[in-house]
Amino acid sequence: MTAWWQGAVLYQIYPRSYQDSDGDGIGDLRGITARLDHLVSLGVDALWISPIFPSPMADFGYDVADYCDVDPSFGTLTDLDALLAAAHARGLRVLLDLVPNHSSDRHPWFTESRGSRDNPKRDWYIWRDPAADGGPPNNWISDFGGPAWEYDAATGQYYSHAFLKEQPDLNWRNPALAAAMMDVLRFWFDRGVDGFRIDVLWHMVKVADFRDNPENPDYRHGMGEMHRVLQTHSTDQPEVHAIAADMRRIADATGHESGRDRLLIGEIYLPVPKLMDYYGTAAAPGVHLPFNFQLIDAPWRADGLAARITTYETSLPPGGWPNWVLGNHDRPRVAARLGDPQARIAAMLLLTLRGTPTLYYGDExxxxxxxxxxxxxxxPRELREPGLGLGRDPVRTPMAWDAGPHGGFTTGVPWLPLHTDAATRNVAVQAADPSSMLSLYRALLTLRRTHPALATGAIEGVSGEDDVLYYERQDGGARLIVALNLSAEARRVALPEHIAMPRLLLSTVPDWRTGGEEGDGQPLLLAPDGGVILIDK
Structure with a gap:
């Protein structure tokens, strides 16, 4: 039986930037609720909301001060309940962003932990004595630059922080801490949340003896200080898989009890072979979807993309379901990486590959x-390492809904500036334009709902030649053909002999005549920067 999330399309919302309902310039839960009909008309199935928990906002919600409440800037628990009810009434699922590797230094757990060396919660965080010279215990580097250790003069020890010093790492080797965090999952599942995206899952356990990380022989200036060492001992430890399995058991059990399947997604930036480990085993399943970020980092070449798709598909463990992502709140947007014409190609690629795709708000x-x-x-990352292009503000800017002030996002002053063409690049304008990016996304999502081959069917015949990425999706007797031209010149594609009567379903270039239709025997003609979906009957 196919689970709901296997045929679903997920949509990430960065809540500070989606819709402000009260004029303070910051998006909130009521704003998201007010825009749910956009998600319905777009055609997605679930929304994932970046962290909304109480936080001092040192890292804008990824420093959690209370795992079981809502930050006042986003609203209240009542507002979240209303959002859940409104989303479920529309057939939409809701996922929250769980941040289990670290808390805020303002969390009551950490306040107790740093109170004294013999505090009962001391071991809920990672504390180590100084090195012989009085410095940090080892050479680990924070992902935001600088040592991954902060000295606490009151107790004479360092605590570990993979990110900001305001984000102390939780000690998942402590059973009491692990139990408390599992209770967090139960709290939100009991409230009706449909799943979680688990932040930096591969970071959650550190090597037990805290040995130095090896130096990175390929490090060069401009990569960011975190890359001076290889995170061999500070990430991806084997014990993390037992934690993922425990989370999965809770998700599966509460899903069975409620009659609503839960979904766990793991944020994991690792090579494909290591990524596969996070699916777990038949005896101890891990997360349902270890995020696959290959499309974000891949050189935009047909042959290379074909190779990545094939390698990923053949690497999946038995029962492992694929997934694909074009962007998120940490990485450059697809339109910035590829430009507008190829961003349309990327949209068709994302929504026609086998597996569960995740869209990032605004890409539509x-x-x-x-x-x-x-x-x-x-x-804070840009403020700590300025000028390296590592800042994430450029991809977290407010959504534009109409041509009004601040794109209809807020009646106040937005927390970040909008794009300069918000008066024309917005939902209202594009909804009225059949050739717009939004119309293309809606058409693609309609096809996924109409044709099971695109949603859950097999993928076959993947190839990348002469700048054209080609593959077929098949389900029962239905066969769909996807051909994507990654060049700025027209390309002809000879269709395989088993394709008898192709008919055009959708082109990224409006009104483009492809040739090769209705069995006329002509090669398929792709427009410059053009992609097509055909059906063979």
Missing amino acids: IGLADVTIPADAVRD
């Missing part, structure tokens, strides 16, 4: 990275 209207003036930078 072709948002690119927004230039942030120096005096408006908010991201």
